[in-house]
Amino acid sequence: MSVLSQPIGVFDSGYGGLTVLRELVRKLPQYDYVYLGDNARTPYGTRSFDTVYHYTLECVNHLFDKGCRLVILACNTASAKALRNIQQLDLPTLVPGLDGPDRRVLGVIRPTTEVIGHYSTSGHVGILATRGTVTSESYVVEIDKFFPDLQVTQEACPMWVPLVENGEYASPGADYFVNQHIDRLMTKSPAIDTILLACTHYPLLIDKIRQFAPPNTTILSQGGIVADSLADYLNRHPEIEGQCSQHGRRMFLTTDSTEDFDRQATVFYGESVQSVHLTL
Template identity: 50%
Template structure:
């Protein structure tokens, strides 16, 4: 099975295109809703929580886990890949969403100015800044930390006036800081759940980029390059959903998001 880990609901925006592109691939989704949001946590907390999630998915038979969470990808992925996996799980792999996203968006900007809307922890890590400038050194990257937005989405208030005001404020910050931006990345997998608000408050000439299709395409390419790992992934199309919090909110959200009833199990990870 493929494991998909997120701090909460946001990873569903990665999981849906995976199901569409690779329908026979069995998946386990684990949302750490009990400890969401990760975006205001310390590096130590994010690493600990993310690695606990990885280990839970490994225990459930996943040889490959995707961090469908930019904050975990920014704050924990490299340490897990370089320090933990070689010693404890040498035959398992963990992939993130930042590098594959950066590889795609560097060529999208005509002006050479890109905006990144993300959590405080992702912005603070400068992971996107480093990845984008490594690929395209002259690219101007303007990052905006969208404090409080994930909390509203996790609370089911993405259509509230408060969410609208927050998105309006952060979009204005971006444009005031860098008027030449022509491409904006929603650098948190929760943010596509409020994509209409970003489209409402950003100039229509700006291209808005989300990660679901990008990450899915890169995953498909990765599996072609690594047939030895792909052969270990179950291809019976089973879907398992887990949460560390009350399972009803994730069940309702996932059912609405996928358009069919989704049963969610509860799990304690530590």
């Protein structure tokens, strides 16, 4: 990728953000993208707020160094535990370059919470997420800003990411863990008619989630929602959109094994990739 290019950065603690990138590319294929997976330090979901913030900021700064003016945190844990500090404490300290405006960092939580209430007729929604995202209460707080009357019930699913990353998402062995957490969620609030998959790994489990969720339950994945939100954001911010290079190029970085990343990416991204190792 040319050093003059200014790709859109997409960050995740591992592979899950590739499901978001896939939808970004489908919706906005003209832009250049650079994906950074911090696979060497995943998972983020069980780590403290300070650790997630430190790791995320380090990766965001690397994407800035790659020429990104805009970075998407395609990771719910990073969005929940690090985004606010980065936006409020770190970005204001950056001096704008002579060739463009300040850099921007966006997450996946706000775009989702802005629309989730439109999908529910019962007024009850469920959130399936990692323990870190659930503990942060980010979805509860953000949904209340847009839909204060919406009832939100959360369920942490700590085994789901390991199932996905170990290739067990379609196996009979996954049935127990998927059914267990769907049952727990629905027991807490039987009126739930909309379930949000608030982890970017979970779309790979969507067939099993649909199998065990009550009939006619709406299951929401974040990729398409984030892609629509980014298209709207770029339309409303031409000063940022004009800084994003448009050559349809993709670059993939991983802090761990490129061989492992390329193999997993085929599952998450939907096509083969060739990644480059990054030492932070």
